[in-house]
Amino acid sequence: MIRTPVTDLFGLTFPIFQGGMAWVADAGLASAVSNGGGLGIISAMNLNAEYLREQIRLCREATDKAFGVNIMLMSPYAEECSRVVAEEKVPVVTTGAGLPGKFIPMWLENGVKVVPVVPSVAIARRVAREGACAVIAEGCEAGGHIGELTTMTLVPQIVDAVSIPVLAAGGIADGRGMAAAFMLGAQGVQCGTRFLAAQECAIPDCFKDKVIAARDIDTIVTGRRLGHPVRALRNSFTQEFARREADAGISNEELEKYGTGALWRAVKQGDMVTGCIMAGQAAALVKETMPAAEIMRTMCQETEMLLNGAATWVS
Numbered sequence: 176m177i178r179t180p181v182t183d184l185f186g187l188t189f190p191i192f193q194g195g196m197a198w199v200a201d202a203g204l205a206s207a208v209s210n211g212g213g214l215g216i217i218s219a220m221n222l223n224a225e226y227l228r229e230q231i232r233l234c235r236e237a238t239d240k241a242f243g244v245n246i247m248l249m250s251p252y253a254e255e256c257s258r259v260v261a262e263e264k265v266p267v268v269t270t271g272a273g274l275p276g277k278f279i280p281m282w283l284e285n286g287v288k289v290v291p292v293v294p295s296v297a298i299a300r301r302v303a304r305e306g307a308c309a310v311i312a313e314g315c316e317a318g319g320h321i322g323e324l325t326t327m328t329l330v331p332q333i334v335d336a337v338s339i340p341v342l343a344a345g346g347i348a349d350g351r352g353m354a355a356a357f358m359l360g361a362q363g364v365q366c367g368t369r370f371l372a373a374q375e376c377a378i379p380d381c382f383k384d385k386v387i388a389a390r391d392i393d394t395i396v397t398g399r400r401l402g403h404p405v406r407a408l409r410n411s412f413t414q415e416f417a418r419r420e421a422d423a424g425i426s427n428e429e430l431e432k433y434g435t436g437a438l439w440r441a442v443k444q445g446d447m448v449t450g451c452i453m454a455g456q457a458a459a460l461v462k463e464t465m466p467a468a469e470i471m472r473t474m475c476q477e478t479e480m481l482l483n484g485a486a487t488w489v490s
Contacts, residue, residue: 177475180340181363184308185267185288186241188212189471191353192290192311192342194367195245195269196319196453197221198442199378202230204467206237207375211468215242216269224255231263241266243290248273249403261285269311272320272403274298279306292344292365294322299333299341309340311365316346318368318406318455321396327359334360348457350477357482366474368455373467379445382452389458398434401427408452412437 181190191213193200197220205215217234219227227244234242244265246256249272257278260268264285270278271292282289283306292311293299299310312333314326322329326345334341343356344365356364370376371386385408397416398405407413419425419433434451441450465473 177479179357179362181309181342184340185214187214189475190342190363191471191474192216192243192269192344192363192365193370193467194317194319194344194365195219195243195247195271196367196371197247198438199371199376200245201377202233202237204370204373204376205230205242206234207373207467208370208471209234209238209240209242211466211471213467213471214267215467216245216267217242218245218247219250219252219256220247221250221252223252224259227256227259228263231259231265243267243269245269245271246275246278247271248275254278257281260287271313275302276305290342293333294324294329296332296336299337303337303339307339309342309363310337311342311344312361313365314343314345315396315404315406316456317344318394318453318458321345321404321406326356330356330359330361346455346457348460350474350479350481352457352460353474353478354481357478366457366470368457369461369470369474370467371454371458372461372464373470374464375467378442381445381447382441383464385447385452386454386458386461387463389454389461391456391459394454394456394458401430405451405453406455408454408458410450410452411448412451 179190189212193208195216195218200218205217208215217230261281267288269290289307290309291302312330315321330343340362342363343361347364348369395409395413396404437451440446
C-alpha cells in the first residue's frame with residue numbers, strides 16, 4: 176500500500192482524511208474511517224462543547240486508532256470546543272472558516288496535531304509559522320464552504336510555499352484524483368463527498384441517492400454575497416437561494432435567515448426539496464455505497480495502479 180509522510184506522521188494505513196462535514200461527520204463515521212485505516216474526523220460544527228465531548232468519547236469507545244475533530248472557527252462555540260479538544264487530548268484537530276492561531280499553542284501543549292484547511296498560500300504560510308504540522312489545501316470543487324482557487328492550481332502553490340506536508344482536498348473521490356494530487360506535490364488527500372456514500376455514514380438514503388445520481392453540472396455555489404460561499408447539489412432550496420441572492424431588494428440578514436437550518440433539514444429530516452444537500456463536484460464520480468474501509472482501499476489500489484502504469488502511456 177501507499178506510504179507517505181502523512182501515513183507516518185498520523186499513524187495511518189492510507190494517506191486519507193475524512194472531511195469534517197457538519198451534521199454528517201459524527202463518531203460513527205469517524206470511527207469507521209479510522210478503523211479502516213484513514214483518519215476519521217468528528218465535526219464540531221455549530222454545536223456546543225457538551226455535544227463534542229460526547230462524540231469524542233463515543234469515538235474512543237468505537238476505535239483505538241487516531242481520529243480528529245474539525246473546528247469551524249466561525250461557530251459561536253469555537254472557543255469552548257477548542258478547549259474540549261485540548262482537554263480530551265484529541266490526536267488531531269483540523270480547522271476551517273477562520274484563522275486558528277490563538278488556539279494553536281493550547282492544542283500543541285496538549286499533544287494535539289494541528290492541520291488547518293487553507294484556501295490560499297498566505298494562510299498556509301501563516302499557520303505553518305504558528306505550529307501546524309500539515310495543511311489541507313482545499314480547492315473550490317469541494318462541497319460546503321469553499322474558497323475561490325481550484326485544487327489543481329492551489330495545491331502546487333501551497334506545496335512550494337511551506338515545508339510541512341500538504342493534503343489535497345476538493346474534487347477527489349477516486350484513485351485518479353488521488354494520483355493527480357500526488358503529482359501536484361501533495362502527500363495525502365482529504366475526501367468529503369465520497370464518504371457521504373459510505374455505508375457507515377448516517378445520512379438518509381435519499382441524500383445518498385442524490386449524490387450517487389449527480390451529474391457533472393449538478394452542483395451550484397451560493398452565498399458569495401454573504402462572504403461565505405457554499406457548494407451544494409441543485410434543488411428547489413439552492414435555486415431559490417440563488418434567486419434571492421441576486422435580488423438587491425433582499426437584505427443580507429433576510430438571506431442568512433432563509434438559509435438557516437437548511438443543511439440540518441437535509442441531513443436529519445431527509446428533506447431533499449427545502450434542505451441544503453451539501454456535496455462537491457466529485458459527486459458525479461460517486462457511483463455506489465461501500466464500507467468506508469473499502470472506499471479507501473479501492474482508492475489506494477487505483478492510485479498505485481495508475482502511478483505504476485504511467486510509463487505505458489507517457490514516454
